[in-house]
Amino acid sequence: MIVVFGKSIKYVTFSDLDKPQENEEEFKPVMVDICNTALIFFSRAGGYRIISNHIDDGEIIFKTVEKYKVTHLFMAPILTYKLTNCKKWDAYDTSSLYTVLTGGTPISPVQFQKLDTIFRHSNIILTYGLTETGLMSAYNPRTDQKFINNKIGSSGKLLPCMTVKIVDLETKEILGPNQKGEIYIKTPALMTEYYHFDTSDILDKDGFLKTGDVGYYDEEECFYIIDRVKEMFKFMSWHIVPSSIENVLLECPAVEKAAVFGIPKSEEEGEVPAACVVLREHFNASKEEIAEFVAARVSDREELRGIDATIYQRESYFSMKQRSTGVALELQKRGITCKDVIVLCTKVTLDNVIPILASFYR
Numbered sequence: 311m312i313v314v315f316g317k318s319i320k321y322v323t324f325s326d327l328d329k330p331q332e333n334e335e336e337f338k339p340v341m342v343d344i345c346n347t348a349l350i351f352f353s354r355a356g357g358y359r360i361i362s363n364h365i366d367d368g369e370i371i372f373k374t375v376e377k378y379k380v381t382h383l384f385m386a387p388i389l390t391y392k393l394t395n396c397k398k399w400d401a402y403d404t405s406s407l408y409t410v411l412t413g414g415t416p417i418s419p420v421q422f423q424k425l426d427t428i429f430r431h432s433n434i435i436l437t438y439g440l441t442e443t444g445l446m447s448a449y450n451p452r453t454d455q456k457f458i459n460n461k462i463g464s465s466g467k468l469l470p471c472m473t474v475k476i477v478d479l480e481t482k483e484i485l486g487p488n489q490k491g492e493i494y495i496k497t498p499a500l501m502t503e504y505y506h507f508d509t510s511d512i513l514d515k516d517g518f519l520k521t522g523d524v525g526y527y528d529e530e531e532c533f534y535i536i537d538r539v540k541e542m543f544k545f546m547s548w549h550i551v552p553s554s555i556e557n558v559l560l561e562c563p564a565v566e567k568a569a570v571f572g573i574p575k576s577e578e579e580g581e582v583p584a585a586c587v588v589l590r591e592h593f594n595a596s597k598e599e600i601a602e603f604v605a606a607r608v609s610d611r612e613e614l615r616g617i618d619a620t621i622y623q624r625e626s627y628f629s630m631k632q633r634s635t636g637v638a639l640e641l642q643k644r645g646i647t648c649k650d651v652i653v654l655c656t657k658v659t660l661d662n663v664i665p666i667l668a669s670f671y672r
Contacts, residue, residue, distance in 0.1 A: 543572030
């Protein structure tokens with residue numbers, strides 16, 4: 311029994327909000343096809359499937375695992391916080407779970423240990439991969455138990471036929487063990503090119519794909535993923551990793567969602583860390599309390615210098631337009647112009663992936 315939790319196949323229309331303009335009929339969330347791909351392979355391997363999109367809290371996941379004796383659980387890292395924040399987790403039997411699989415963004419060691427406590431009968435496995443390369447690293451529960459139990463936060467060991475090098479972000483020199491840099495990947499399964507898009511800056515002269523992800527490997531060649539290169543920023547000459555601060559924010563009982571970014575301060579300081587957070591319903595935490603929570607768990611340079619907190623609620627069309635101004639300014643800062651196209655749900659997904667899935671799940 312395999313369960314994939316997520317909202318990637320749920321489309322939200324503006325009919326739920328205020329009346330939009332005529333040319334703004336609907337919007338769709340970013341779709342990640344890995345869940346759909348995994349369902350195909352799992353089903354072909356003899357597994358049953360359960361798809362749930364209505365996840366108001368983590369308890370529904372525990373109920374599903376107990377009721378259907380689920381053996382493999384596959385979910386995005388953000389959903390794991392719904393599990394660890396569920397106060398009734400020990401009221402459900404999850405002993406059927408063999409593997410809890412997650413990947414896509416890093417999770418903190420604290421969060422990993424919380425999952426390990428809840429699913430004490432299961433293997434908690436983090437993975438790493440890209441659409442352009444396929445799965446790059448993971449642990450095999452049958453052969454890598456010593457790593458699964460001891461390498462907290464690791465995304466596993468390289469799969470066969472994968473070649474990886476870690477490159478310094480500034481000098482582009484190849485780095486060794488425990489040195490953080492951009493991950494370059496080479497594999498026989500590597501894509502040939504992007505459709506109607508120049509790939510000259512994506513591949514290096516040796517045919518390695520520049521992933522845009524920052525990470526490192528240790529002496530035993532176990533890999534760790536830290537963050538995206540473009541999402542990192544410098545404060546007082548220090549590289550700040552937004553995801554590490556976001557993980558701390560998500561550990562705060564009052565925080566439902568969090569996004570960390572840099573705000574330009576001065577030529578000397580660079581960009582200072584700031585955050586936008588969505589508070590959970592029935593929680594009333596001040597900005598100062600959230601900032602103190604983070605400060606007690608991070609280094610001085612990672613302390614938040616600004617917080618924009620809102621109570622969890624559905625936004626109207628007008629308020630959404632107002633808040634999108636900040637997004638537009640951030641895109642402009644990153645070099646996105648009015649003639650650039652940002653794809654949220656690709657045509658290939660609509661034309662190819664969905665019909666394929668329909669043929670499997672009639």
